[in-house]
Amino acid sequence: MAVKPTTVEEAxxxxxxxxxxxxxxxxxxxxxxxxxxxxxxxxxxFFLKVPGAGTDFIDRDACHAANVIASESKSGPEACYYxxxxxxxxxxxxxxxxxxxxxxxxxxxxxKRSIEAIREFHHVTDTKIPLEQxxxxxxxxxxxxxxxxxxLPAWHERMLTMMDQIEExxxxxxxxxxxxHNDFWTNNMMYNEEKDDLKLIDFEYAxxxxxxxxxxxxxxxxxxxxxxxxxxxxxYNYGEFDEKLFARIKLFKIATDIxxxxxxxxxxxxxxxxxxxxxxxxxxxxxxxxxxxxxxxDYWLGLLTGKKFWKNH
Numbered sequence: 001m002a003v004k005p006t007t008v009e010e011a012x013x014x015x016x017x018x019x020x021x022x023x024x025x026x027x028x029x030x031x032x033x034x035x036x037x038x039x040x041x042x043x044x045x046f047f048l049k050v051p052g053a054g055t056d057f058i059d060r061d062a063c064h065a066a067n068v069i070a071s072e073s074k075s076g077p078e079a080c081y082y083x084x085x086x087x088x089x090x091x092x093x094x095x096x097x098x099x100x101x102x103x104x105x106x107x108x109x110x111x112k113r114s115i116e117a118i119r120e121f122h123h124v125t126d127t128k129i130p131l132e133q134x135x136x137x138x139x140x141x142x143x144x145x146x147x148x149x150x151x152l153p154a155w156h157e158r159m160l161t162m163m164d165q166i167e168e169x170x171x172x173x174x175x176x177x178x179x180x181h182n183d184f185w186t187n188n189m190m191y192n193e194e195k196d197d198l199k200l201i202d203f204e205y206a207x208x209x210x211x212x213x214x215x216x217x218x219x220x221x222x223x224x225x226x227x228x229x230x231x232x233x234x235x236y237n238y239g240e241f242d243e244k245l246f247a248r249i250k251l252f253k254i255a256t257d258i259x260x261x262x263x264x265x266x267x268x269x270x271x272x273x274x275x276x277x278x279x280x281x282x283x284x285x286x287x288x289x290x291x292x293x294x295x296x297x298d299y300w301l302g303l304l305t306g307k308k309f310w311k312n313h
Contacts, residue, residue, distance in 0.1 A: 045093030066206030142262035149269035216252025
């Protein structure tokens with residue numbers, strides 16, 4: 001969805017509540033999709049995001065709705081201002097919080113709190129994101145974008161076939177849709193040691209989706225081993241292991257890596273952000289080839305589709 005280009009100066013000047021106040025701002029390093037800024041207004045800190053070039057595929061209204069849901073559920077920062085015509089969004093700065101690292105997920109306290117925060121966000125039922133979009137919809141969009149370039153993965157046909165197989169299995173399950181983040185890598189989580197509190201941030205790919213997709217993505221992006229997938233399933237399911245939820249998580253690990261491989265590829269082909277997106281693409285494809293060789297793949301598909309393994313049973 002195209003938005004009107006704007007600058008941080010224009011975005012700051014537009015906030016009526018800030019007029020006549022002492023306002024300063026500085027860029028925040030690390031963003032790979034948008035220019036981000038820390039804005040200080042009379043000593044109070046805010047996070048301001050200006051949509052980056054080549055991000056017309058991001059539904060900014062859906063992003064804002066997800067921010068509001070996270071704010072209301074206390075799983076994210078307080079949502080403050082949003083301007084639909086430019087896509088600029090401003091939330092409260094999380095003072096005292098730091099970005100979660102890959103190493104943090106091996107701290108059980110942080111690991112558990114992250115799963116609980118994801119569950120809190122998913123379980124908001126009175127507010128919906130105005131976009132229903134599955135990982136399969138997102139993948140088809142990324143594939144179409146990649147097709148406009150001059151390179152496709154060597155495994156292109158296999159990746160598309162597996163996406164179709166997994167989508168068919170998930171359609172059989174018919175899981176209720178929930179607010180989903182769809183981009184759970186550790187940098188999109190913030191942790192406060194003193195409060196033992198974890199917040200979710202950066203909802204640009206949010207939609208109403210299968211909640212197991214978020215769990216699968218969170219697992220694969222952090223290279224969770226089997227034991228952590230089992231424990232994640234238990235924490236999310238209030239202490240009880242559910243084999244079908246586990247199977248959905250495992251299959252979504254494959255589906256999400258396919259989607260993000262194509263995302264990395266189309267970003268490499270078309271983004272003007274100064275980032276080596278092929279460095280992102282490579283690990284995703286390598287991890288994907290490991291995941292899709294799991295001998296349980298057909299069992300998980302059969303478990304969800306109801307395929308019979310025994311004659312006359």
